[in-house]
Amino acid sequence: MSDVAPEGTDPDELPETDDSETEKAAQQTPPGLPLRVEDVEKRFGGVTALDGATFSVEEGSITGLIGPNGAGKSTMFDCITGVHTPDAGSIRFHGEELIGKEPYQIAQDGLVRTFQIARELEEMTVLENLMLAPKGQIGESAWRSVAPVARRGVVKQEEQIREDVWETLEFFEIDHLAGEYAGNLSGGQRKLLEMARALMTDPEMVLLDEPLAGVNPTLEEKLLDRVHDLREQGYTFLFVEHDMEVIMENCEHIIVMHQGKVLAEGDADEISENEQVIEAYLGEDLGE
Numbered sequence: 001m002s003d004v005a006p007e008g009t010d011p012d013e014l015p016e017t018d019d020s021e022t023e024k025a026a027q028q029t030p031p032g033l034p035l036r037v038e039d040v041e042k043r044f045g046g047v048t049a050l051d052g053a054t055f056s057v058e059e060g061s062i063t064g065l066i067g068p069n070g071a072g073k074s075t076m077f078d079c080i081t082g083v084h085t086p087d088a089g090s091i092r093f094h095g096e097e098l099i100g101k102e103p104y105q106i107a108q109d110g111l112v113r114t115f116q117i118a119r120e121l122e123e124m125t126v127l128e129n130l131m132l133a134p135k136g137q138i139g140e141s142a143w144r145s146v147a148p149v150a151r152r153g154v155v156k157q158e159e160q161i162r163e164d165v166w167e168t169l170e171f172f173e174i175d176h177l178a179g180e181y182a183g184n185l186s187g188g189q190r191k192l193l194e195m196a197r198a199l200m201t202d203p204e205m206v207l208l209d210e211p212l213a214g215v216n217p218t219l220e221e222k223l224l225d226r227v228h229d230l231r232e233q234g235y236t237f238l239f240v241e242h243d244m245e246v247i248m249e250n251c252e253h254i255i256v257m258h259q260g261k262v263l264a265e266g267d268a269d270e271i272s273e274n275e276q277v278i279e280a281y282l283g284e285d286l287g288e
């Protein structure tokens with residue numbers, strides 16, 4: 001048990017705690033591992049979608065979550081973001097239990113996922129989509145929002161939101177599309193907008209659910225560049241993507257799920273050489 005204080009903290013100013021309390025807190029919030037998923041189970045009737053999955057995500061990483069069809073990746077995302085409630089286990093973000101929280105509360109905590117642009121939002125401009133995002137990015141419908149999602153309870157004023165919106169539009173190079181209806185965007189432009197909407201909530205960690213599906217190679221490169229830029233700024237990404245080459249090239253850590261469990265973890269080389277992983281994919285190309 002280390003008695004090193006967290007970075008930026010004067011050890012003399014720390015409140016006194018007994019050793020067992022300190023130890024418990026350290027177990028709950030391992031430094032540098034903001035997201036900890038432990039023994040998570042989820043059943044749908046007779047189907048076991050998650051069967052005791054355990055993993056952590058390192059701060060400031062781009063972590064890939066992969067696995068063959070039906071492995072449980074989407075169910076895991078839904079459990080982490082409060083869409084589903086697991087039957088057992090624990091999901092902690094900075095030591096705080098997420099199970100039992102509503103999706104908007106989890107987003108308020110700084111953990112968001114990208115959502116497909118819903119039909120209502122297709123009838124709005126790109127600019128309007130982003131103006132709404134700080135309040136709307138809590139689930140499938142912007143209208144269901146009951147609480148502003150500006151982090152740590154700070155409600156952003158419209159002026160500030162507008163400034164952030166333009167900055168975000170420029171960052172994703174979609175400022176020229178500000179007046180365009182979201183419904184008129186190409187597949188790749190929509191993905192950029194989806195990610196821009198997620199960022200407008202001022203998150204710390206972003207869950208990307210197949211962000212490259214239907215995206216042409218030019219925009220794919222732009223999207224991945226933005227992910228790397230944001231990681232440089234300190235954001236953390238958990239990334240589900242079927243394109244194995246993209247995962248192998250862009251994720252420094254890869255978690256492989258199979259039949260609701262974590263089958264293997266490691267870097268691209270370790271994963272692509274792992275016999276169990278190769279067997280689980282039955283010879284699918286692992287991006288080598």
Ligand SMILES: Nc1ncnc2c1ncn2[C@@H]1O[C@H](COP(=O)(O)OP(=O)(O)OP(=O)(O)O)[C@@H](O)[C@H]1O
Pocket residue numbers: 044047048049067068069070071072073074075076
């Ligand atoms: N709402 C649901 N009702 C019943 N079964 C479900 C439900 N959601 C998922 N499942 C089942 O749970 C298992 C895991 O599904 P899940 O969609 O999480 O896997 P996945 O890894 O995301 O798969 P894919 O890569 O094909 O999207 C599958 O057997 C699936 O049929």
